[in-house]
Amino acid sequence: MGRRLKIVIFSLVGVTLVVAFIFLASGMSPASFFQHLLNALQWGSFYALIALGYSMVYGVLMLFNFAHGDIFMVGAYIGWGIATGLVALGMRGILPLPNWLILVLTILLAMFFTSFVGMLVERVGYRPLREAPRASAAITGLMIGIILETGNLALLGAQRRNFPSLIKTQTYHLGPVTVTNVKIMIVFLSLLLMFGLHQFVRRTKWGMAMRAMAYDFVVVPLMGVPMNTIAALTFGLGSALAAAAGIFFGIAYPVLEPYMGILVGWKAFVAAILGGRGSILGAALAGFLLGFIEIFVAAIFPSTLRDVIAYSIILLILTFRPHGFFGEPYSARLRL
Amino acid sequence: MLLSVENLKVSYGGIRALHGISFQVDEGEIVCIIGANGAGKSTTLRAISRLIPAEPGSKMTYMGKDLFDYPADKVVSELGISHVPEGRRLFGNLTVMENLKLATFARKDGKEIERDLELVFSLFPRLAERQTQKAGTLSGGEQQMLAVGRALMSGRKMMLLDEPSMGLAPVLMMSLFDALRDINKEGTTILLVEQNARMALQFAQRGYVLETGSIVLEGTSEELADNPEVKKAYLGG
Numbered sequence: 001m002g003r004r005l006k007i008v009i010f011s012l013v014g015v016t017l018v019v020a021f022i023f024l025a026s027g028m029s030p031a032s033f034f035q036h037l038l039n040a041l042q043w044g045s046f047y048a049l050i051a052l053g054y055s056m057v058y059g060v061l062m063l064f065n066f067a068h069g070d071i072f073m074v075g076a077y078i079g080w081g082i083a084t085g086l087v088a089l090g091m092r093g094i095l096p097l098p099n100w101l102i103l104v105l106t107i108l109l110a111m112f113f114t115s116f117v118g119m120l121v122e123r124v125g126y127r128p129l130r131e132a133p134r135a136s137a138a139i140t141g142l143m144i145g146i147i148l149e150t151g152n153l154a155l156l157g158a159q160r161r162n163f164p165s166l167i168k169t170q171t172y173h174l175g176p177v178t179v180t181n182v183k184i185m186i187v188f189l190s191l192l193l194m195f196g197l198h199q200f201v202r203r204t205k206w207g208m209a210m211r212a213m214a215y216d217f218v219v220v221p222l223m224g225v226p227m228n229t230i231a232a233l234t235f236g237l238g239s240a241l242a243a244a245a246g247i248f249f250g251i252a253y254p255v256l257e258p259y260m261g262i263l264v265g266w267k268a269f270v271a272a273i274l275g276g277r278g279s280i281l282g283a284a285l286a287g288f289l290l291g292f293i294e295i296f297v298a299a300i301f302p303s304t305l306r307d308v309i310a311y312s313i314i315l316l317i318l319t320f321r322p323h324g325f326f327g328e329p330y331s332a333r334l335r336l
Numbered sequence: 337m338l339l340s341v342e343n344l345k346v347s348y349g350g351i352r353a354l355h356g357i358s359f360q361v362d363e364g365e366i367v368c369i370i371g372a373n374g375a376g377k378s379t380t381l382r383a384i385s386r387l388i389p390a391e392p393g394s395k396m397t398y399m400g401k402d403l404f405d406y407p408a409d410k411v412v413s414e415l416g417i418s419h420v421p422e423g424r425r426l427f428g429n430l431t432v433m434e435n436l437k438l439a440t441f442a443r444k445d446g447k448e449i450e451r452d453l454e455l456v457f458s459l460f461p462r463l464a465e466r467q468t469q470k471a472g473t474l475s476g477g478e479q480q481m482l483a484v485g486r487a488l489m490s491g492r493k494m495m496l497l498d499e500p501s502m503g504l505a506p507v508l509m510m511s512l513f514d515a516l517r518d519i520n521k522e523g524t525t526i527l528l529v530e531q532n533a534r535m536a537l538q539f540a541q542r543g544y545v546l547e548t549g550s551i552v553l554e555g556t557s558e559e560l561a562d563n564p565e566v567k568k569a570y571l572g573g
Contacts, residue, residue, distance in 0.1 A: 208438050212427040219425040221408035222385060222418070224442040224490050 007326070011285055018289075022296050031176035036299050037292075042183050042252060044291020045190035049245035050268035051275060051283040052197060053118075053238025059214040059278030060234045063134060066141030067121055068242060069265010070148040073258065074117050075243025076163075076250045077152060079110035083164050103166045107189075107247055111240035118239025119232045126235075127228065145262075152258040160257045163250035186248045193244055194284050197237065201280060206233055214278055274314060276327025286325060290314070338363040338494065338525055339384070342395040346376075346383050353379045355549040356394075361494075361527050366520055368528040368536040368557075370570055371546035377529035378422050380546070381496045384527075385419045386411050398494075413442035416493030420500060424483040428472025432463055435471050435482055439490035452492070455522070456485040459515045477508040484516065494525040501532045513539050533570035537561045545570075 023033050050072050057065045065071075083106040089095040090102070097105070125140045170181045201207035209225045210233070220227055249264070250256055271290045275282025293313055298306040318324070339361040346354040354376045361367045371377050382388045384396060386408040396403035398415055411417050418439075427435055436456065440449050457464040460481040466474065471482060480500055487495050497516070501509045513535065520526050529546075530536035537543055537557040545553040545566060553563065560566050 205437065205441055208430065208434055209441060211429055212438055215427045215429045216425055218387070219421050221387065222412060222421060222490065223439045223486070224409050224413035225438065226407075226409045226442075 007281070011281075011325070015285070015289070019292065022292075026296065026300050028299070032299075034177045036295050038177070038179060038183060040292040040295035041187045041288065042291075043295055044288035045187055046245045046249055046264065046287075047268045047271045047290045048284045048287025049190055049193065049241045049248075050265065051271035051287040052194065052280060053242050054269050054272035055275060055278055055280060055283035056210070056234050056238050058272070059280075060210050061126070061130075061213075061231055062217070063126065063137045064141065064269070064272075065121070065126070065235070065238070066138055066269075067125070067144035067148060068141075068238065069261035069263075069268065070145040071114065071118055071121070071239045071261070072242040072246045072249075072265060072268075073152070073256075073261030074148055074246075075110055075114040075239070076246030076256050076260065077156070077161070078113050078117075078243065079106050079247035079250060080161055080163050080256055082106045082109050083166060087164050087166075099166045106166070107244060110243045110247055114243035114246075115236035115240040118235040118242075121239075122232055122235040127231070145265075149258045149261075156258075158258075160255050163247075163254040163256060165254065166251070182251060186252060189244070190248065193241060197241065198280060200237070206230065210234055270311070270314060274317065274324050276324030279324070279326035282324055282326035337361075338365075338399060339527070340395075340397045341380075341384070344380065344383055344394045344396065345391040346379050346388060346394075347391060348379075353549055354383070357546070357549070357551045359544050359551060359554070361525060363525055364520070364523070365542065366517075366526045366528065366540045368530055368540035368543040369546050370530055370533040370536050370543060370560075370566075372569075373531060374548075375546040376549045377531075377546055378498050381419060381421075381498050381527070381529060384411075384496060385417065409442065412490050416491035417496065418487035418491040418494070419496040420483045420487045420498060422498040423502070424479050426471040426474075426479055426482055426486070428470060431468050431470055432474070432482055433467040435486050436463075436489050439486045449489070452489055456488055459488075459518060460485055476503050477505070477512075480504060480508075480512060481515075484512070484519075488519065488524075492522075492524055494527065495519065497526060497528045499530060499532075500528070501530060501535055509535065533566070537571075 019037070026033070028036070050068065053068050053071070054064060057063065057068070083102060086095070086097060086102045086105060090097055121144055125144050126137055129137050129140060167182060167185070172179045172181070201210060209220065209230045212223070212225070213220050213227065213230055220230070267290060268287065271286040272283050274290065275284070275286035293310045294306060297310045297313075301309055337360050341360070342358045343356040344354055344358070345352065345356045357380065359369070369377055369380060379388070383390050384403065386403065386406060390396070390404075398417065401415070403411065406415060412419070427438065430438065436453060443449055462478055463481055463485055466478065471479065474482060484497075484500065500512060500516070504512065516526065516539070528536055528540060537560055540557050542556055543554065543560045544551050545560065553560065553566065555563070561571065
């Protein structure tokens with residue numbers, strides 16, 4: 001407990017120092033600085049939610065699910081389908097629901113259904129390859145990603161979809177800083193989900209089994225724990241969080257297209273590496289950090305240079321800390 | 337007869353580790369398999385626990401049920417065969433209590449779980465003191481206690497023990513085997529594999545001698561301890 005608390009305090013101090021440094025170095029006015037900070041929180045919560053899925057699956061199964069970015073896309077589309085459907089039902093007077101309820105239902109149902117997409121991917125794509133070389137699993141992940149993208153294209157066509165606006169955007173002025181209710185909601189719900197995941201992994205027996213599996217894969221069945229169930233659960237949880245990220249993304253930037261998951265997915269993967277493979281806390285923190293770096297680089301430099309500069313910074317961090325913030329140096333784990 | 341193994345053959349990557357061994361364990365017994373390093377002792381236990389596949393023609397039955405019908409986790413949760421693996425293999429990132437609780441993952445008999453937990457803590461009071469400590473921070477002796485305690489929590493019918501004496505000081509080893517004898521008296525059948533033949537033959541009622549994947553001798557512990565070949569090869573003359 002003491003060690004964990006120390007880690008959290010150190011990270012918070014570290015993040016504060018970085019933010020303070022950026023503030024002083026950029027020479028921004030406090031108002032625009034806080035404006036960017038709020039934007040970065042929202043932007044970072046997408047990365048953080050997606051990165052958690054990468055990191056959890058890696059921790060438990062020692063593989064990177066390279067289809068995860070596309071599961072984010074599928075989640076966004078499932079959310080879009082549910083929201084659009086419910087709105088249409090309401091307009092025809094069949095099932096008139098208030099918008100906030102539609103939103104809640106959309107988030108919950110999309111998370112639920114997308115978790116099954118994730119479990120299906122695990123069952124069909126990864127489980128048969130559990131004893132195969134890791135490269136086979138990586139290649140399979142890339143192929144599943146392409147299937148999900150092109151499958152969507154075949155099913156719904158190339159036309160972009162607009163996420164229905166369920167909440168009326170309200171802008172609050174806090175002095176010179178403006179905040180929208182949408183932004184507050186996204187950041188709040190993201191943090192809530194991360195907290196929920198943390199509690200699940202810490203306190204439930206399934207979370208305990210996940211942690212045990214991350215430590216020693218081989219002897220987990222000797223505890224009477226069905227490994228396949230835990231593997232499926234891990235994929236399901238990661239996919240549900242990606243779906244939430246997809247819906248939040250759809251609410252913040254209401255245009256969906258089949259390839260929307262690729263770049264975001266890769267960047268979240270970078271966040272997972274930066275946080276330390278298998279570390280939940282690390283993935284969340286690194287997701288937010290990535291958001292901060294991107295937003296502030298774009299605020300200071302020309303926005304076309306954003307990714308070049310942002311990812312050079314991350315490359316530099318990884319040069320000095322190759323296993324990320326909370327990851328352990330690579331060790332070949334005993335597998336019997 | 338509780339457990340019957342017939343013609344068990346296991347290979348690792350084309351190399352045969354077990355050449356069709358057969359043995360039985362009766363209910364309530366303590367049986368040991370002794371043999372040198374690499375004789376196939378751990379392989380035998382892993383095959384019974386269904387952690388590794390056996391070759392066609394192998395037969396293993398437990399209370400009349402075909403063990404090959406059960407995946408590894410069901411061997412524990414449905415048949416009640418627990419396994420203390422070689423090298424303990426605790427979850428070092430989990431606390432002592434979490435290690436014990438995880439072993440009850442598939443159990444739904446809450447009251448029995450509480451009783452078993454009390455039994456574990458009465459056998460190994462040290463574990464009760466260290467409940468909230470991470471398993472990775474325990475001493476070697478405490479780790480072995482936790483490994484046995486964890487097995488008790490996962491299933492009570494039969495316990496497979498893989499070299500429990502390894503790395504333990506003689507005093508700790510004696511107290512561990514005392515605890516195991518108590519566990520046996522409470523109704524748990526024990527199948528033990530050991531390199532420490534002297535200890536194993538003192539502890540068990542019957543034994544088998546495994547040599548490079550084949551059983552070469554069997555008998556009561558007294559018979560084996562008096563056997564000149566066993567004396568020469570395993571008991572230091």
